[in-house]
Amino acid sequence: MKEIMIATKNPGKVKEFEHIFKPFGVTVKSLFDFPEVEDIEETGTTFEENALLKARSIAQSQNIVVLADDSGLEVDALSGRPGVYSARYAGPGRDDAANIEKVLKELEGIPNQNRGARFVCCLAMAMPTGEEYVVRGTCPGIIATSCTGDEGFGYDPIFYLPELGKTMAQIPKSQKNVLSHRANAFVQLQEILQQLGIKKEA
Numbered sequence: 677m678k679e680i681m682i683a684t685k686n687p688g689k690v691k692e693f694e695h696i697f698k699p700f701g702v703t704v705k706s707l708f709d710f711p712e713v714e715d716i717e718e719t720g721t722t723f724e725e726n727a728l729l730k731a732r733s734i735a736q737s738q739n740i741v742v743l744a745d746d747s748g749l750e751v752d753a754l755s756g757r758p759g760v761y762s763a764r765y766a767g768p769g770r771d772d773a774a775n776i777e778k779v780l781k782e783l784e785g786i787p788n789q790n791r792g793a794r795f796v797c798c799l800a801m802a803m804p805t806g807e808e809y810v811v812r813g814t815c816p817g818i819i820a821t822s823c824t825g826d827e828g829f830g831y832d833p834i835f836y837l838p839e840l841g842k843t844m845a846q847i848p849k850s851q852k853n854v855l856s857h858r859a860n861a862f863v864q865l866q867e868i869l870q871q872l873g874i875k876k877e878a
């Protein structure tokens with residue numbers, strides 16, 4: 677496998693995957709390199725379903741190995757919301773600041789011990805030949821009461837990691853790439869890549 681297309685238009689995700697795939701010598705492309713691919717509606721009710729929907733449809737139409745990431749934030753006190761709606765929680769504008777504001781408002785007055793949450797990342801890899809693989813990674817944390825830090829993207833500024841005493845937006849990319857939900861899912865995907873004979877370059 678020489679190249680893989682990440683089925684995303686989220687530049688934050690593209691950057692993380694470029695970093696992740698570098699040791700494998702696999703070139704990372706994204707939907708920015710395939711402007712002809714139309715948006716695929718995320719009609720699934722689970723992260724797995726949505727990731728598979730995207731990967732499958734693009735692998736077939738573009739004849740390339742595709743990795744789709746469907747990810748989001750699950751907040752315990754909100755019964756798992758925003759969940760699969762994380763990107764559009766505050767409405768179709770997909771604005772990170774508005775999404776964060778909505779979560780913080782809904783959690784107003786809720787004490788720290790009840791602000792548990794997790795980031796979830798499902799990765800689906802689809803081959804043009806029809807083989808499909810899906811994995812799920814998670815990363816636990818606590819929703820802070822305000823934003824801190826400017827690394828990362830999405831909900832990172834309010835996602836507090838108690839063991840580090842920092843939010844996900846206060847740690848460098850290299851550290852996020854080791855402990856995040858995406859990193860966790862990628863460890864599982866790596867096992868699959870290995871079984872397929874795709875290994876890290878020495």
Ligand code: ITT
Nearest residue numbers: 684685686745746747748749762763829830831832
């Ligand atoms: P694509 O569908 O084009 O991949 P997206 O941003 O719409 O991009 P999702 O549908 O998977 O992606 O929604 C994920 C949302 O969940 C994303 O917009 C963020 O708000 C949040 N999210 C996912 N991973 C995150 C991370 O590592 N840090 C912070 N927020 C994250």
